[in-house]
Amino acid sequence: MKGMILVMDGMGDRPIKELKNKTPLQAANTPNMDKMAKDGITGIMDSIAPGIRPGSDTAHLSILGYDPYEVYTGRGPFEASGVGLDVIPGDIAFRCNFSTMDDEGIVTDRRAGRVREGTKDLVDVLNTMVIEGYEDIKIIFKESTGHRAVLILRGEGLSGKVSDADPKVENKKPAVVKGLDGSAEAEKTADLLNKIVYKTYEMIKDHPVNLERIKNNLPPANVVIPRGAGEVPDVEAINDKYEVNSACIAETGLIMGIGRFAGMDVIEMEDVTGGVDTNLENIRDTIVDQVKNSSHDFFLINIDGADEAGHDGNFKEKLSFIEKVDKVVMSELLKLEDVYIFLTADHSTPISVKNHSADPVPVLIRGPEVRVDDVSEYNEIAVARGGLSRIRGADVMNIMMDLMNYAHKFGA
Amino acid sequence: MKGMILVMDGMGDRPIKELKNKTPLQAANTPNMDKMAKDGITGIMDSIAPGIRPGSDTAHLSILGYDPYEVYTGRGPFEASGVGLDVIPGDIAFRCNFSTMDDEGIVTDRRAGRVREGTKDLVDVLNTMVIEGYEDIKIIFKESTGHRAVLILRGEGLSGKVSDADPKVENKKPAVVKGLDGSAEAEKTADLLNKIVYKTYEMIKDHPVNLERIKNNLPPANVVIPRGAGEVPDVEAINDKYEVNSACIAETGLIMGIGRFAGMDVIEMEDVTGGVDTNLENIRDTIVDQVKNSSHDFFLINIDGADEAGHDGNFKEKLSFIEKVDKVVMSELLKLEDVYIFLTADHSTPISVKNHSADPVPVLIRGPEVRVDDVSEYNEIAVARGGLSRIRGADVMNIMMDLMNYAHKFGA
Numbered sequence: 171m172k173g174m175i176l177v178m179d180g181m182g183d184r185p186i187k188e189l190k191n192k193t194p195l196q197a198a199n200t201p202n203m204d205k206m207a208k209d210g211i212t213g214i215m216d217s218i219a220p221g222i223r224p225g226s227d228t229a230h231l232s233i234l235g236y237d238p239y240e241v242y243t244g245r246g247p248f249e250a251s252g253v254g255l256d257v258i259p260g261d262i263a264f265r266c267n268f269s270t271m272d273d274e275g276i277v278t279d280r281r282a283g284r285v286r287e288g289t290k291d292l293v294d295v296l297n298t299m300v301i302e303g304y305e306d307i308k309i310i311f312k313e314s315t316g317h318r319a320v321l322i323l324r325g326e327g328l329s330g331k332v333s334d335a336d337p338k339v340e341n342k343k344p345a346v347v348k349g350l351d352g353s354a355e356a357e358k359t360a361d362l363l364n365k366i367v368y369k370t371y372e373m374i375k376d377h378p379v380n381l382e383r384i385k386n387n388l389p390p391a392n393v394v395i396p397r398g399a400g401e402v403p404d405v406e407a408i409n410d411k412y413e414v415n416s417a418c419i420a421e422t423g424l425i426m427g428i429g430r431f432a433g434m435d436v437i438e439m440e441d442v443t444g445g446v447d448t449n450l451e452n453i454r455d456t457i458v459d460q461v462k463n464s465s466h467d468f469f470l471i472n473i474d475g476a477d478e479a480g481h482d483g484n485f486k487e488k489l490s491f492i493e494k495v496d497k498v499v500m501s502e503l504l505k506l507e508d509v510y511i512f513l514t515a516d517h518s519t520p521i522s523v524k525n526h527s528a529d530p531v532p533v534l535i536r537g538p539e540v541r542v543d544d545v546s547e548y549n550e551i552a553v554a555r556g557g558l559s560r561i562r563g564a565d566v567m568n569i570m571m572d573l574m575n576y577a578h579k580f581g582a
Numbered sequence: 583m584k585g586m587i588l589v590m591d592g593m594g595d596r597p598i599k600e601l602k603n604k605t606p607l608q609a610a611n612t613p614n615m616d617k618m619a620k621d622g623i624t625g626i627m628d629s630i631a632p633g634i635r636p637g638s639d640t641a642h643l644s645i646l647g648y649d650p651y652e653v654y655t656g657r658g659p660f661e662a663s664g665v666g667l668d669v670i671p672g673d674i675a676f677r678c679n680f681s682t683m684d685d686e687g688i689v690t691d692r693r694a695g696r697v698r699e700g701t702k703d704l705v706d707v708l709n710t711m712v713i714e715g716y717e718d719i720k721i722i723f724k725e726s727t728g729h730r731a732v733l734i735l736r737g738e739g740l741s742g743k744v745s746d747a748d749p750k751v752e753n754k755k756p757a758v759v760k761g762l763d764g765s766a767e768a769e770k771t772a773d774l775l776n777k778i779v780y781k782t783y784e785m786i787k788d789h790p791v792n793l794e795r796i797k798n799n800l801p802p803a804n805v806v807i808p809r810g811a812g813e814v815p816d817v818e819a820i821n822d823k824y825e826v827n828s829a830c831i832a833e834t835g836l837i838m839g840i841g842r843f844a845g846m847d848v849i850e851m852e853d854v855t856g857g858v859d860t861n862l863e864n865i866r867d868t869i870v871d872q873v874k875n876s877s878h879d880f881f882l883i884n885i886d887g888a889d890e891a892g893h894d895g896n897f898k899e900k901l902s903f904i905e906k907v908d909k910v911v912m913s914e915l916l917k918l919e920d921v922y923i924f925l926t927a928d929h930s931t932p933i934s935v936k937n938h939s940a941d942p943v944p945v946l947i948r949g950p951e952v953r954v955d956d957v958s959e960y961n962e963i964a965v966a967r968g969g970l971s972r973i974r975g976a977d978v979m980n981i982m983m984d985l986m987n988y989a990h991k992f993g994a
Binding site: 539540541542543555556557558559560561562565566567568569570571572575577578579580581582 | 596597603605626630631632633634635636637638639640641650654657660836932934935937938939940941962963966967971972
């Protein structure tokens with residue numbers, strides 16, 4: 171028996187006037203998801219708890235059975251996993267921007283003109299960095315998409331309880347990083363980080379990549395500014411905790427990072443963008459191939475486009491992306507046998523909010539032995555009458571393991 | 583006002599093909615339970631939490647308002663209570679088998695030919711046991727049904743964190759008991775237990791009961807092998823916690839043990855087996871008599887047969903036992919006035935799983951002042967639309983005390 175949690179990122183929504191007070195999912199023509207609802211059991215879910223607005227990261231952590239209040243120490247560690255850095259418990263990780271700083275130390279462009287090329291070359295130089303007095307600390311940079319990068323500090327006596335170097339607005343100096351809890355570890359980490367910021371400028375301001383940018387009238391990517399500090403937590407791998415052989419199929423670094431954090435195999439896909447223009451055929455073929463031909467028996471799958479349309483406040487795009495996923499992906503998943511499919515969103519991203527909300531998400535479980543209820547449509551309103559009633563993200567793995575008969579009895 | 587929690591052990595199930603995708607409870611003809619649903623309020627319940635597969639013991643603890651993660655320290659203490667031993671907090675209790683061991687210390691039959699008679703005589707001898715160096719520890723044996731027994735160690739400096747002496751398979755020596763947490767208490771308990779195992783052999787191998795068995799070509803019950811160590815926890819009696827005068831009406835030692843653990847009066851019944859062949863008339867008469875004529879105002883009642891049929895994977899037997907309970911027991915309970923009846927299962931025991939699952943159980947409350955919903959059938963599917971929505975075992979006592987007006991206001 172195999173199982174998958176299929177997350178339609180940000181799919182949940184609120185009633186929209188232009189859609190005659192229907193949600194995009196409700197208004198969309200989704201015969202395949204409706205069939206799953208008809209054959210399955212449905213309900214609503216709070217990824218974390220009622221009224222708590224989840225991030226995609228904290229929602230996925232919760233759905234995978236980790237308590238986000240315990241393990242989510244900041245975005246840095248998950249971004250770092252997401253770009254493929256092998257982080258280890260105790261590492262302090264940061265999200266970074268390549269930015270543009272002038273001679274007087276003023277940040278004139280936080281995103282260095284949204285630099286797209288050459289950051290890997292800059293990182294190669296930065297990774298030779300040694301800070302005087304901190305020779306025992308390993309300093310690891312890794313470029314991400316566009317102007318983004320991550321930084322890891324590895325060594326003894328460090329702390330994730332430090333403030334951001336990001337000045338948040340332009341035309342200010344980088345913020346002075348401070349320890350947040352008065353500990354010696356935080357003070358040490360803050361001091362080191364302040365030195366690293368200026369050291370990056372020193373090391374790459376005259377790098378050929380930047381000289382070329384200046385020649386082309388582009389803002390040079392001449393400083394790296396960290397934020398979102400977090401200590402990489404030590405957690406039990408999902409394969410050990412639930413005795414599964416799991417894989418993560420996702421488009422974005424953030425979700426791949428969650429997968430790596432949970433010890434899942436991360437399946438790489440070509441040509442996926444995390445937007446409404448993504449290659450759904452590739453995603454579908456990857457899922458079907460993995461379910462049919464791999465030794466993996468449990469999957470976390472994330473399709474990101476609906477969330478992007480929600481953030482953009484574009485209900486037409488959200489609706490048509492949902493229809494496209496139904497047509498291209500769900501139609502084929504319906505044909506899979508002996509697979510439990512837990513279909514959900516990680517959170518709502520209402521058109522009106524243009525960001526995540528805490529409205530519960532619609533869920534369904536389709537599979538051989540579920541207690542089929544009388545709900546025959548998959549949308550936020552219809553499933554609220556379903557047989558699962560209202561559950562939480564923290565329940566998902568346990569419910570799936572029970573249905574798949576991987577669960578153990580507590581007691582006699 | 584009186585109240586009862588009536589647990590149909592293991593009654594919940596999953597849809598079964600042979601029953602046209604109905605559950606046994608759904609397919610069964612149960613006019614009396616359906617009448618209770620019609621007159622009452624219904625819902626689904628997770629005895630512990632969604633997706634957690636409960637044992638009967640942990641489920642009942644939870645339903646009685648105890649946190650099983652806190653008080654469930656192993657099966658030993660509940661078995662010991664179940665056979666009527668007065669256990670006290672701090673006692674270390676074990677489940678035991680009378681087994682057969684040969685001259686070379688090999689366990690040749692873990693159940694001593696499923697010995698049925700004479701174990702009380704063997705226990706009388708064993709209870710004179712004193713182990714050199716452990717003279718301050720009280721060693722108490724008590725026979726249970728068949729080859730089963732319990733052992734209690736009472737004294738200072740002991741621990742329940744020890745492994746089993748049970749070799750699990752035949753033709754091996756008893757397993758060497760080890761401390762599990764490195765503590766001096768666990769090491770001491772393990773050492774004592776290893777000595778007890780061989781001492782039982784020494785004391786009863788030539789007992790007349792065994793000489794007679796050998797003469798009759800039966801495997802002698804010449805050694806006692808403990809497992810399932812647990813320290814008896816110190817909990818508040820249910821009568822004190824909820825200001826009730828409670829009684830437990832149950833068929834099996836395990837549930838009677840839970841009742842004793844909670845400080846309930848345990849009502850003995852004749853002729854009950856815990857199986858589908860039990861004497862339901864006796865159970866019914868005991869319930870009716872207790873409700874009408876005793877000073878008890880709160881009852882935990884357990885009827886075990888549906889669970890047995892579930893473990894056997896026999897859907898016909900499960901269905902017909904449910905119908906029999908409805909006809910014999912529920913018909914009379916319907917006539918009781920001024921009683922709140924909380925009808926539930928402790929867990930599902932699906933025919934397909936042949937063991938406990940975490941599928942939520944159907945619940946109903948029938949009584950003078952419940953908010954009657956529009957559900958008029960008692961089964962897993964119908965009640966999921968009920969007015970109680972989805973509750974947990976830990977809620978049951980509080981809900982009942984509120985309806986019975988025994989509850990106190992928290993705040994002003």
